[in-house]
Amino acid sequence: MQHFALSQRDTLTAKRTSARDLLAKAGLRPTRQRLALAEHLFAAGGRHVSASDLRDELVRKGAPVSMCCVYSSLRRLSEIGLIRRVPMYGATAYFDTETSHHHHFYVANEDRLINVPNGTIKIRDIPAAPEGYDLVSIDVVLRLKPSSQQTP
Numbered sequence: 410m411q412h413f414a415l416s417q418r419d420t421l422t423a424k425r426t427s428a429r430d431l432l433a434k435a436g437l438r439p440t441r442q443r444l445a446l447a448e449h450l451f452a453a454g455g456r457h458v459s460a461s462d463l464r465d466e467l468v469r470k471g472a473p474v475s476m477c478c479v480y481s482s483l484r485r486l487s488e489i490g491l492i493r494r495v496p497m498y499g500a501t502a503y504f505d506t507e508t509s510h511h512h513h514f515y516v517a518n519e520d521r522l523i524n525v526p527n528g529t530i531k532i533r534d535i536p537a538a539p540e541g542y543d544l545v546s547i548d549v550v551l552r553l554k555p556s557s558q559q560t561p
């Protein structure tokens with residue numbers, strides 16, 4: 410039991426340290442709210458999350474964070490490339506903790522993103538960027554709806 414308690418504490422300390430490092434990289438002061446946010450955001454590996462989802466998850470976890478703190482932290486983390494803002498036409502802005510370039514499926518009725526496996530989309534015949542602009546990135550979103558169920 411003692412060993413378990415120690416290793417759990419060590420894990421927690423390691424998480425806190427890396428959350429602190431992340432915030433330091435972002436030039437953000439490590440307030441309690443931001444530490445909880447950074448820890449939670451990166452705890453599950455690659456994931457897609459909206460600001461309001463993230464806030465709701467933190468509230469459920471007993472670590473309430475203001476919406477303002479969530480927005481400003483996500484914006485700053487995406488500015489320095491630690492997360493990626495997923496370009497969407499819809500109202501919800503999603504942030505991706507997987508920062509390597511990849512495309513997404515979007516399941517509209519579930520309001521959920523799924524990564525498209527790398528190398529499965531071939532893009533050809535791209536128009537030249539309008540004068541005065543450089544092409545920076547191509548982000549494909551494939552919109553999905555559930556397949557209709559066939560009744561027996």
Ligand SMILES: [Zn+2]
Binds near residue numbers: 456505511512513522
């Ligand atoms: Zn993704």
